Amino acid sequence: MRRESNKASLNPDAATLQRMLYYLKLTREAEYRIERVLYRQGKIVGGVFTSRGQEAITVGTAIQLIAGDVVTPTHRDFAAHVIRGISLQEIFCNWLGRVGAPTRGRDGGPHIGDIRRRIIAPVSPVGAWCAVACGAAMALQRQGKGNIALTFFGEGTSARGDVHEAMNLAAVMKLPVVFVCNNNAYAYSMPAEKEYAVESLAVRGPAYGMPGVSVDGNDVLAVYAASRKAIARARGGKGPSLIECRTFRMTGHSAHDAAEYVPEELKRQWKKKDPIDRFEKWLLARRIMTRAGIKALDAAIQKELDEAIAQAEASRLPEGRDTLEGVYCGPECWWGNPSVARGPQSVATH
Amino acid sequence: MPTKLTRQQHQDLYYFLRLNRRVDEQLVALYRQGKVVGGVYSSLGQEAISVGTAYALAPQDLIGPVIRNVGAMLIRGFRPRDLFLQYMGRRDGPTGGRDANTHFGDVARGVIAPISMLGETVPVMAGIALAAKIRGENRVAVAYVGDGAMSTGPCHEGMNFAAVQKLSLLIVAENNGWAYSTPIEKQMAVRDMAERAKAYGIPAVTVDGNDALAVYAATRKALARMRRGGGPEMIECQTMRMKGHAEHDDARYVPKKVFEAWRRKDPILRYERYLIAKKLMTGDEKAAIEERIESEIRADVAFAEASPFPAPEEAARPVFA
Numbered sequence: 001m002r003r004e005s006n007k008a009s010l011n012p013d014a015a016t017l018q019r020m021l022y023y024l025k026l027t028r029e030a031e032y033r034i035e036r037v038l039y040r041q042g043k044i045v046g047g048v049f050t051s052r053g054q055e056a057i058t059v060g061t062a063i064q065l066i067a068g069d070v071v072t073p074t075h076r077d078f079a080a081h082v083i084r085g086i087s088l089q090e091i092f093c094n095w096l097g098r099v100g101a102p103t104r105g106r107d108g109g110p111h112i113g114d115i116r117r118r119i120i121a122p123v124s125p126v127g128a129w130c131a132v133a134c135g136a137a138m139a140l141q142r143q144g145k146g147n148i149a150l151t152f153f154g155e156g157t158s159a160r161g162d163v164h165e166a167m168n169l170a171a172v173m174k175l176p177v178v179f180v181c182n183n184n185a186y187a188y189s190m191p192a193e194k195e196y197a198v199e200s201l202a203v204r205g206p207a208y209g210m211p212g213v214s215v216d217g218n219d220v221l222a223v224y225a226a227s228r229k230a231i232a233r234a235r236g237g238k239g240p241s242l243i244e245c246r247t248f249r250m251t252g253h254s255a256h257d258a259a260e261y262v263p264e265e266l267k268r269q270w271k272k273k274d275p276i277d278r279f280e281k282w283l284l285a286r287r288i289m290t291r292a293g294i295k296a297l298d299a300a301i302q303k304e305l306d307e308a309i310a311q312a313e314a315s316r317l318p319e320g321r322d323t324l325e326g327v328y329c330g331p332e333c334w335w336g337n338p339s340v341a342r343g344p345q346s347v348a349t350h
Numbered sequence: 351m352p353t354k355l356t357r358q359q360h361q362d363l364y365y366f367l368r369l370n371r372r373v374d375e376q377l378v379a380l381y382r383q384g385k386v387v388g389g390v391y392s393s394l395g396q397e398a399i400s401v402g403t404a405y406a407l408a409p410q411d412l413i414g415p416v417i418r419n420v421g422a423m424l425i426r427g428f429r430p431r432d433l434f435l436q437y438m439g440r441r442d443g444p445t446g447g448r449d450a451n452t453h454f455g456d457v458a459r460g461v462i463a464p465i466s467m468l469g470e471t472v473p474v475m476a477g478i479a480l481a482a483k484i485r486g487e488n489r490v491a492v493a494y495v496g497d498g499a500m501s502t503g504p505c506h507e508g509m510n511f512a513a514v515q516k517l518s519l520l521i522v523a524e525n526n527g528w529a530y531s532t533p534i535e536k537q538m539a540v541r542d543m544a545e546r547a548k549a550y551g552i553p554a555v556t557v558d559g560n561d562a563l564a565v566y567a568a569t570r571k572a573l574a575r576m577r578r579g580g581g582p583e584m585i586e587c588q589t590m591r592m593k594g595h596a597e598h599d600d601a602r603y604v605p606k607k608v609f610e611a612w613r614r615k616d617p618i619l620r621y622e623r624y625l626i627a628k629k630l631m632t633g634d635e636k637a638a639i640e641e642r643i644e645s646e647i648r649a650d651v652a653f654a655e656a657s658p659f660p661a662p663e664e665a666a667r668p669v670f671a
């Protein structure tokens with residue numbers, strides 16, 4: 001860790017730093033269970049996408065969200081859901097296609113979210129949510145409470161028109177949006193040098209009239225520091241920012257992709273820069289955590305996962321009678337029913 | 351101006367500038383007579399951009415014009431009568447009376463027909479540049495895009511693709527201050543459209559769009575670099591849309607003094623003054639050019655007005671193979 005990130009890290013207090021380690025490890029271990037255990041046992045409905053190696057990007061940013069903020073995660077932002085209050089049991093129910101899941105067994109694992117908790121679930125057309133984040137930010141701007149919208153996208157996604165339209169609109173309207181680009185070097189099999197012809201995507205920021213920075217995405221404190229600045233800017237009404245986090249996708253595009261197109265040497269080099277190993281060493285060196293503490297944390301995480309998975313596996317699969325639930329308006333729905341209050345609390349009839 | 355144009359070429363440029371304006375005026379007249387099918391989108395005040403860029407191209411190059419690039423289409427070989435036939439929906443027009451305004455083209459003349467979705471020209475022309483690259487052909491593809499169109503997703507995708515693939519795509523960014531009623535300061539948070547090019551690593555220059563020779567010179571320079579395999583370039587031409595978005599828009603949202611200020615910078619008057627001052631055109635030559643244009647317009651309007659409408663029986667003819 002460099003000097004700059006040490007100074008900035010004076011800001012996250014010890015409790016926050018420990019929480020960050022917890023979420024980093026939770027992401028890694030939960031995704032291990034999803035990709036290397038449940039998927040291989042044939043228990044997952046649909047494809048599996050994890051964020052191995054990129055965990056610091058989600059944790060360093062999302063840990064700073066407050067009540068009322070909106071987040072639009074990608075399929076590689078596991079920690080965002082947990083930080084915002086979706087339980088592990090709900091997450092595993094989603095992967096296993098059970099009724100207790102946020103998508104009620106109707107959509108795949110990565111398409112998870114909950115508008116009540118201000119998490120807008122991602123969809124397969126990547127980047128579409130960046131414009132949605134702007135819409136949310138417009139509402140937040142009008143409400144004037146200093147809330148922000150945090151939106152993530154990959155370097156492949158940055159080539160999509162939706163991201164362009166979103167960034168331009170955010171800049172023109174000075175919306176409280178923080179754009180976080182997870183540049184993990186590969187978009188499926190497309191290497192980053194075929195996605196853009198500039199040195200760093202940070203230059204996209206000033207091209208729209210917003211600040212743009214590039215940070216080491218495997219350094220959770222660098223990510224934290226950069227996003228702290230951007231979040232403060234947005235909360236203060238100064239408008240959007242772009243943060244490019246440079247990292248590496250340590251898995252294939254998905255569990256069914258062996259990523260043979262990635263040179264072995266690259267994988268080896270990046271393994272040495274594992275974000276969790278680095279942060280752990282840093283915490284130990286500064287005695288913010290002890291080895292015993294970390295061991296206890298690891299054990300607690302395993303126990304948490306065991307319980308959540310057991311509960312999810314015991315949950316009911318959707319049946320025929322569940323099919324129409326939440327599809328048409330019922331008596332509890334606000335549409336055409338003046339006695340029911342409008343607003344986000346009434347949107348979720350499930 | 352280091353443009354090395356001959357006297358004749360200078361006068362050709364003047365001819366096309368004047369022709370552009372006169373065709374525009376004639377279309378407005380036809381519109382006011384109720385003879386136009388659809389809307390009329392004027393290029394008043396912006397002629398130097400279409401003419402200055404198109405005049406610099408080689409025969410093998412292709413353009414993707416949009417609604418205010420009639421001047422470029424004229425340089426590529428369309429005649430005033432083609433425009434009158436098209437706008438009046440006649441059978442012998444470029445789309446057989448089936449589409450409106452500048453939604454026409456001709457691959458043989460290197461003109462790719464535009465559609466209403468502005469910004470789409472960019473990825474389409476990038477595709478053409480890609481084809482030329484694959485075939486080893488020395489062609490430049492030119493995409494015209496306005497300040498409004500530059501905010502669209504397809505524009506972004508096309509520019510990024512052209513940059514990554516190092517294609518010979520010339521992006522002519524026409525900054526005329528207004529996208530319908532959206533002023534430039536509500537369109538983007540940077541000062542110049544050229545700033546956008548930095549997002550892609552595309553070299554860009556900003557020129558006075560009302561200076562025909564500046565536009566021409568910038569185009570020549572960009573073309574030379576592209577023909578050497580330099581990859582895409584952007585030329586931002588700053589100008590003013592001197593009328594509403596279309597004839598049905600009276601542009602009441604534009605402050606009158608903005609129009610007044612820009613009227614003084616009229617591109618055709620400026621070029622005329624330049625040619626006369628540098629003795630590149632005499633008063634007689636100017637009169638001859640204008641007379642030639644008038645008789646062309648007169649003949650072509652008459653021809654178009656006398657042309658038949660498409661017959662209903664022909665409706666399905668070019669629809670199926």
